Amino acid sequence: MLEQILLVAGALVFGVLGLIHLIYTFAGSAFVPRDAATRAAMEATSPRLTRETTIWRAWIGFNASHSLGAIVFAVFVLLLAAGHMPLLREAPVFAWVAAINALAWLWLARRYWFRVPFIGLLLASLCFLIAALRLSF
Template sequence: MEQILIVVGAAILGLLGAVHLFYTFFGHRLDPYEPAAIEAMKGSTLRLTRETTVWKAWIGFNASHSLGALFVAAIYITLALWHMDLIRGSLWFSLLPLVLSLCYLGLARAYWFRIPFTGILISTLCFGAAAVMLHL
């Protein structure tokens, strides 16, 4: 059962990451409503460096955020399906997805909206239940 919970939890994170990556590069769902905000982002650099604009950083942050979720999903689906013994035998590998999903859950609660929060909550519950089963 813990194997199924890990796969489901990871698949939810992967789906959220894939949808977010798609929205980053296709369509306008992640764009500000105000065209002036987009133009301001495109015309403004960061204090850190003048080598990029706020707009390019926005696209890059969204893409890298998506890739992180996809990476976690790819690793944990693979581990759960073909190397479950590694997860069972390692406190690190058994608790890491729970810790990561709790971090994402905190971010979703503080900064995002209902859909990613709900998906991440379900993912976190799957990882948490799996961790309890693995360590009882």
């Protein structure tokens, strides 16, 4: 029972952070550079990879896909925890995949992002790690 609660809690953190990130990507100015000249440069410049997009459009796309990845991950973990706990008890590797994924995101948050996602991902990582350990032993 505790393992299920921990998996759901960790998944909810990912889902909420992903949803907030998706909303911020398309609504408001949270991801708009403070310097207007930076946005103008991003809108006027394409990456070396292709001229079919701009750095600004790629930035929006990366943020949106990043959000969707977190949301889809959360949904999968929620579905496993809600309806397939016997499978997780027989094959805790799925809980370990969630824990390792969360730890990878935690590293990214520490290295590249800021405090709020780091704290959320730290909580989610702890939930997944404890659940994986409990399911394994």
